[in-house]
Amino acid sequence: MDAVTIKDIAKECGVSVSTVSRAMNGHRDINQKTREKILEVIARSGYVPNNSARNLKRLESRAVALLVKGMDNMFFQDIIDVIEKEIHDRKYSCILQRVEENEDEVDLALELVKEKKLQGIIFLGGKFDHPQESLRRLTVPFVMSTSQRRSGLPSCGGGSISVDNEKESFRMVDYLCRLGHSKIAILTAAPDDESIGRLRFDGYRTALASHGIPYERELVVCMEPGRDKYNFASGYRMTRRLLERRKEFSALYATSDTLALGACRALKDAGIRIPEECSVAGFDGLDAGKYYIPSLTTLEQPAKEIGRATVSQLFRRIEKKEIREEMIFEGNLIVRESTSQYQ
């Protein structure tokens, strides 16, 4: 058998299991010599404590979880790094879990809280469509980061940190309009998206309306559910679909930078020059867009700030300090090479 347990160590050292436990967990009520000897035996024997047993017994642990839906979304990389760092700075450990697209992150959270005795949860990239029912069961503090609920939907009992997606989307499309564009195509989420996809689309429509530009369905390309995601390949495919419609447009607004970059290539392959013949704009402020040729005009989300605020709000909840239900950060319109005046 391979499983060496705390009992084996105790026997080997000629002490009781409680003493071994004390040595491992850095309690002070133990003789220095005893501790050293035990630690040495542990190191030599390659004993590894069983975390299941620990978690089962422990009443609480200094840990929070970060549940990420759509981990392959490049936009999340920076935010994840910031959040992890902030959590570690607070001497907590961060359990990073990827949530599958069809998986319920709240159910997962419920399991983890019990299993790991978590103090809090951060949801990244989730939707706001959870029944109050299951959210009420979440007894630990939680915050939603970068997700945003449409106004009108009920509060969920957790915090929320994001940009105002509709407003920022409006800002971008408004900018395109001011450049003189009036035929502005959009690459957007599937119609069933009730969260940020929808909000960004709403911003597009509002901006058009504010400039008196009629909304045209033929300029809208939606993701195909189950097939398209926020990545290059989908941006390329969606733009191909747009081009096949042979509908004229002088600007293309993609609701993510990855989509925008894929779109650029599709336009180039169709012999359309950027920005001379078509302006392209994205959303997120990814590094990739900065280094792309042409560099991409985008609506930058302040990822670092959002990450920091996310953790800070979570810990305010954990420490039962005064909190804010919702925090909205300003985005930042970054104009680069991919957009220009309508010619």
Next chain:
Amino acid sequence: MDAVTIKDIAKECGVSVSTVSRAMNGHRDINQKTREKILEVIARSGYVPNNSARNLKRLESRAVALLVKGMDNMFFQDIIDVIEKEIHDRKYSCILQRVEENEDEVDLALELVKEKKLQGIIFLGGKFDHPQESLRRLTVPFVMSTSQRRSGLPSCGGGSISVDNEKESFRMVDYLCRLGHSKIAILTAAPDDESIGRLRFDGYRTALASHGIPYERELVVCMEPGRDKYNFASGYRMTRRLLERRKEFSALYATSDTLALGACRALKDAGIRIPEECSVAGFDGLDAGKYYIPSLTTLEQPAKEIGRATVSQLFRRIEKKEIREEMIFEGNLIVRESTSQYQ
């Protein structure tokens, strides 16, 4: 208190805990009516079983872990997806864990095996520098994916699936030489990299030598440890450093596509046209390179095949079938717009 346990459910249903357990775990030695009633109570009460308790008791679970070092490396996204899918197809669950750069993945594996009663481990993106000592403690089957040990280093007891990094790197540089380039700069890993970074660099030197081209240190840009990673920003910075040396070169070989893309932008900012004035080549075969302008010449790693083989080899080990210590896949040189004949 909030913690509802199996006992509460038992009490509520007027049965014993074992009956509840049977109902939950789909045992057949239970009355259909009883089961339905219990399940209904469970659903209504929002009871969530404690996984720690389950894992503690369970002798083994149908689960394997995937430990990824450098999860932000875009190259891993595809492979992770394939591996997860293949594992699920085998009706196993896959525990995906990100390993921090300074964290020891074998120690983590040791913990997880005990905690979750895992059947096997896949290491993605790790190095081959683990003491035999700790690897021997890993009593479950394991394979290393996309990592490659330099010939001469001792076997580690696990399987290994990758391309031949030195050979493929040679292939790329050989290709550049055949285009007539002789001043070929390289963006490569930090000097202390003993794994794929080193192998790709070795391939570069060998290829130069085979063409009778002298190796010049001034054409080599290494990552700064702790600062540079395989991403756009580092590619940009490293190329800036190269340009500051004012050393002539007509081709730039970056040992990853992300580095290459960052490099392209740095060249462009310096007024250098690609590929007319400088050819650029990458490594990995990322989607990003396909959609970049100019599209990127690269050495594609067959990610899907590698992912499938990884899982297949792991399960052959789990099922104690005949196995292969090492599997090497052929890379694929993809010539695109970023490289051209030396002019």
Next chain:
DNA sequence: TTGTAGGCGTTATCAA
């Protein structure tokens, strides 16, 4: 088909 009881590996409480 159901209930009882023991134990999985730890930590915590208490007494020594």
Next chain:
DNA sequence: TTGATAACGCCTACAA
């Protein structure tokens, strides 16, 4: 400073 012992929540013989 240490040791015995009772949980932690669940599963599983075994008995009924």
